[in-house]
Amino acid sequence: MxxxxxxxxxxxxxxxxxxxxxxxxxxxxxVEPEKVNDYAFATFDGSVRLSELFGDHEDLIVIHNMGAACSYCTLWADGYNGIHQHVVSRAGFVVTSPDRPGVQKKFAESRGWKFPIVSHEGSSFAADMGYVSHSGGWLPGVSVFRRDGEAITRVSDTGFSPGDDFCSLWHFFDMLPGGVGDWPRVAKKPSCCSSH
The missing domain is CATH 1.20.5 (Single alpha-helices involved in coiled-coils or other helix-helix interfaces)
Structure with missing residues (x-):
């Protein structure tokens, strides 16, 4: 052609x-919003509740990240880092993972990440939101919450997977002859990220 x-x-x-x-x-x-609990998360500086993560906004974007062991989750976070300042002008934003706060802090510093990270270790948050697989593994994705007074509701969510709309790298690769090519092999493609 x-x-x-x-x-x-x-x-x-x-x-x-x-x-x-x-x-x-x-x-x-x-959509009819889904009421959720005011979950507690661990941070390097202590405990924080879901309601506190909104800041001055009525909307909150929460990323379900699989942690430092997932190179695709790291790839997504590296790409997101540059637009964080723009996102938080419109909504609250936080990344949550099962890693302990000390691991999160060290890893975020090594990558130069500017966004907040909280740990859901020991809580039912990821499972309640649908981001734990049938075999008990973590799943990546995003949930959006709205706060109205004391009430917190989830208004949308979707899973992340290679080729999705949330990582710009895939769209640049789509423009290349051969698409992704052998990049996953070169990048040591993990088995951690299946579609949601």
Whole structure:
């Protein structure tokens, strides 16, 4: 197929994706929020409750991260780091993982991460939110919460997996002949990240 023909076809697919995203936003606006508990998390500086993570916002984005052992979760966090300042101008934001706070702090410092991290170790948070697999392993993803007075509700969530919309690297690789190619092998693809 000629270059111009392929470009036209790809542009049409991108318009379709944009239309689907609009339908997803419209559908999300109809959701009946799910009430959740005010979970406690551990940080390097002590305990913190879910309600405290909102800061001055009524919305909170919580990333379900599998921890330092997952290179895909690290890849996602490395890519997110640069936009953190923009995200927190609109909503609260935190990454949660099963790692202990000391491990989280050391790993975040080694990567230059600027966003807050809390540990859900010992709590039912990940399981209650659906981010523990049937075999008991952790699953990656994102949940969005809303605070209205004392009440906290979850208004949306989705899992993360290689090729998803939440890691920009996949979209750049999509533009290359051969897509991802042998990158997963070169990057020592882990078995930790299955689709949600």
């Amino acid at each position: 000629k270059y111009a023909d392929v470009n036209g076809k790809l542009a049409d697919y991108r318009r379709q994706i944009s239309d689907i995203r609009e339908k997803m936003r419209e559908t999300l606006a109809t």
